[in-house]
Amino acid sequence: MAAAVAAAVALKFDGKTVVVTGSGTGIGQAIAKRFAEAGANIVIMGRRKEPLDQTAQILNDIIKKAGSKGRVATFPGVDVSDEEGINSMFEGVKAQFGKVDIIVNNAGVSGPVKTFTNASVKEFRECVAIHLTGTFWTAASGLKAMEKGGKVITISTFFSEENRYEQRPYRFRTPYTASQGAKNRLAECLAWELAERGIRSIATNPGPVHSDRIYKTVYPKAAAEFLRVGGYPGLSPTEIEVVTAKALPYLGDADDVVAKACRDAATEIATKRGKSDEETIKALSATVAGALAKMQEIAEKIQGNTSKMIVDGEFLSQDEVAEMVMSLSDERMSKLINGRVIPNDRVFYPVKPIVGTGVDILPGSELKGKVIVLTTTSSAPKDIDRVKKVASIAQVAGAKMVIVLYKNPADEAHFKEFHSHAIDFMSEDAVRRIFNTARTHFGQVDAVVHFTGDYDYNAAFSAMPRKQWDALVENYVYMPGMIVKEAVIAMAPAGALEEPARFKGTKGTIVIVGPDAPVGKKISGLLRARADVFRGALRPYTATVNQELGDVLGSNIKLHLVLAGNSEGAEPNADRLHSSILSLAAGAALKKNEAIFYVDEARA
Known part of the structure; x- marks a missing residue:
C-alpha cells in the first residue's frame, strides 16, 4: 500500500504532456528530466539535432526506470522565434498526444555581451527574437492545443525585475534586459487574459545558475x-x-x-x-x-x-531550477501564484532609485541655441499633435529643430514650418544619416526626443496575429534601441566606437516618451497589464543604457523615459508633459539619479 502511494506521488504528472523549449542542454534538459521522473510525456525542441537526440535517450531511460507510460517527442531544427516552425511543432504535438498541459518557456541565448553602442543591429534583434518573440509565439501558438488546467511557465531573469522606485540594470545586456522585462509583464498579462479559460501563467526569475552560459x-x-x-x-x-x-x-x-x-x-x-x-x-x-x-x-x-549578494553565497543548480519549475506547475501552487513573477533568485542586488514622479521645470531660455531632434514612429493625430506642440514651444524658445517621421512622407505636411524628414527607422544607415545631416546643417546634437505612440490595449496578446506582434516589437523595442544607439554615437566625437575612451565626458540628453497609461473611469487589471508589457521593456532598457553610459563609458549623456498617464485613468496633463519633456531635453535631470518619470503621478 505504501509503495503504491509513493509511486502515485512520484508520478504526479502522469499522463500530462509538457513542452520544454531549449531542452537539448542545460536548464531545459534538467527540467525535462524532472518531468520525466514524474511520469509526464515530454516534448523537447531546439535548433540542434544532436543534443536533442542525446537528451531523448536520457529521458527514455528515466521513463523506463520510473515505470511510467510517458513518451518523448523530439522536434529538432525548431527556433522559438520561427512562426511556422513553432506552429508545425504544436500541430505535431496535438496529433501525437491530444493536447498540451504545460509549456515551459526556457529557450534563450546570451545575446551580445557588450556596451549597447558597440552591439550590432543583427545581434540586438536576434536576442530579442529568441527571448521575447520566442516566448510570445510559443505561448500564443501552444494555447491552441491547451485546455482548462493548462499552465504556461516562463523563465526570465532577476536582473530585469523592478521594485517601486528601483529598476535593476544589467550592463552589457541591453537587448536581454528589454526582452526579459517585457517577458515578465507578458506573463502577468497572459494570466489576466486566460483566467476565463482556466489556464494559468507564471514567470520565475531563478537568478544566477551554475551553467556553461x-x-x-x-x-x-x-x-x-x-x-x-x-x-x-x-x-x-x-x-x-x-x-x-x-x-x-x-x-x-x-x-x-x-x-x-x-x-x-x-x-x-x-x-x-x-x-x-x-x-x-x-x-x-x-x-x-x-x-x-x-x-x-x-x-x-x-x-x-x-x-556575495546571495545569502549563502551559492548559485542555484540546474536541478534546483527544475525543481522550482515543477513546483510552479503543481495544480494547487499554480492557483496560489497565478499571474505572478516569482523572485526565486535570492539575490540582494542594491541599486539606486531611478523612478521619479516629477521633473524640475526649467525656463524656456535654457533651450536657446540647442539642436533638438524630435522623432516619432506614430502617425496617430494625438501623437502628431504632441510632437508638433513640443517642437513649437522649443522653436519659440530659440532651439533649432529637426523633425524625423517614420516612412510616411504625408506626415511632413503637419510640419511645414520645421525642417523635417520621413525615414525608415528600421534602417541603421538611414537613422545614422539623419543624425549626420542634423549635425552638418545645425551643429552638435544636444538632445533627441523620441515618441513611440500607443498601441491598442483592447487587443488580446493571447490571440494576436504574429504580424501584429512583430510590428509592436519593432515599434517599442527595435526602433527605440536603434534611435538611442545612433543618437549617442552622434553626440560623441568621431572614432568613439573604435576608441571608447572618447565617450568620456560627452554631453547630451535623450528622452523616450513611451506609451501612455490607459485612460478611463474604471481601468481593469487586464488593460493595465496589456499596457505595461512594452512599458516593461523600456524601463530596464533605460536603466541598463544609463549604467553603461555613466559607469562604463564615463559619459555625461543620459537617457530618460517619460510615461504619461496615471494609475487613476486620468488623461495626461498636456502642459505638464510638454514642459517635462523639454526640461529634460534642456538637462533638468542630468545630475540626478532619476531617469524614469511618471509625470502624471505627481501631485498638482
Whole structure:
C-alpha cells in the first residue's frame, strides 16, 4: 500500500504532456528530466539535432526506470522565434498526444555581451527574437492545443525585475534586459487574459545558475568588454576585440589549445599592423596571453561579487531550477501564484532609485541655441499633435529643430514650418544619416526626443496575429534601441566606437516618451497589464543604457523615459508633459539619479 502511494506521488504528472523549449542542454534538459521522473510525456525542441537526440535517450531511460507510460517527442531544427516552425511543432504535438498541459518557456541565448553602442543591429534583434518573440509565439501558438488546467511557465531573469522606485540594470545586456522585462509583464498579462479559460501563467526569475552560459560566455565576455573599454597595455580596443573573438572561447581549455588560440589572435593583429614576422608574433602572443589572463581575473571577480549578494553565497543548480519549475506547475501552487513573477533568485542586488514622479521645470531660455531632434514612429493625430506642440514651444524658445517621421512622407505636411524628414527607422544607415545631416546643417546634437505612440490595449496578446506582434516589437523595442544607439554615437566625437575612451565626458540628453497609461473611469487589471508589457521593456532598457553610459563609458549623456498617464485613468496633463519633456531635453535631470518619470503621478 505504501509503495503504491509513493509511486502515485512520484508520478504526479502522469499522463500530462509538457513542452520544454531549449531542452537539448542545460536548464531545459534538467527540467525535462524532472518531468520525466514524474511520469509526464515530454516534448523537447531546439535548433540542434544532436543534443536533442542525446537528451531523448536520457529521458527514455528515466521513463523506463520510473515505470511510467510517458513518451518523448523530439522536434529538432525548431527556433522559438520561427512562426511556422513553432506552429508545425504544436500541430505535431496535438496529433501525437491530444493536447498540451504545460509549456515551459526556457529557450534563450546570451545575446551580445557588450556596451549597447558597440552591439550590432543583427545581434540586438536576434536576442530579442529568441527571448521575447520566442516566448510570445510559443505561448500564443501552444494555447491552441491547451485546455482548462493548462499552465504556461516562463523563465526570465532577476536582473530585469523592478521594485517601486528601483529598476535593476544589467550592463552589457541591453537587448536581454528589454526582452526579459517585457517577458515578465507578458506573463502577468497572459494570466489576466486566460483566467476565463482556466489556464494559468507564471514567470520565475531563478537568478544566477551554475551553467556553461555564465562561466564560459557571459562572465568572460563581460570581462573582455571591461578590458576593451578600459584598455590593456600593448593592445588597442579593436585588437582586444580580436582577442575576444579568437582566444577567449578557449579560456579554460588545455594549455596547448590556449597557446595556439593566443598565437592565432596575435598573428591576425600582427598582420593588420603590417608586421607579421616571427619575433613580432611571439611578442604579441605573450601580450594576448596576458590580456586573456586579465579577462579571466575580471570574470572571476564578477562571479565573486555576484556570489556575495546571495545569502549563502551559492548559485542555484540546474536541478534546483527544475525543481522550482515543477513546483510552479503543481495544480494547487499554480492557483496560489497565478499571474505572478516569482523572485526565486535570492539575490540582494542594491541599486539606486531611478523612478521619479516629477521633473524640475526649467525656463524656456535654457533651450536657446540647442539642436533638438524630435522623432516619432506614430502617425496617430494625438501623437502628431504632441510632437508638433513640443517642437513649437522649443522653436519659440530659440532651439533649432529637426523633425524625423517614420516612412510616411504625408506626415511632413503637419510640419511645414520645421525642417523635417520621413525615414525608415528600421534602417541603421538611414537613422545614422539623419543624425549626420542634423549635425552638418545645425551643429552638435544636444538632445533627441523620441515618441513611440500607443498601441491598442483592447487587443488580446493571447490571440494576436504574429504580424501584429512583430510590428509592436519593432515599434517599442527595435526602433527605440536603434534611435538611442545612433543618437549617442552622434553626440560623441568621431572614432568613439573604435576608441571608447572618447565617450568620456560627452554631453547630451535623450528622452523616450513611451506609451501612455490607459485612460478611463474604471481601468481593469487586464488593460493595465496589456499596457505595461512594452512599458516593461523600456524601463530596464533605460536603466541598463544609463549604467553603461555613466559607469562604463564615463559619459555625461543620459537617457530618460517619460510615461504619461496615471494609475487613476486620468488623461495626461498636456502642459505638464510638454514642459517635462523639454526640461529634460534642456538637462533638468542630468545630475540626478532619476531617469524614469511618471509625470502624471505627481501631485498638482
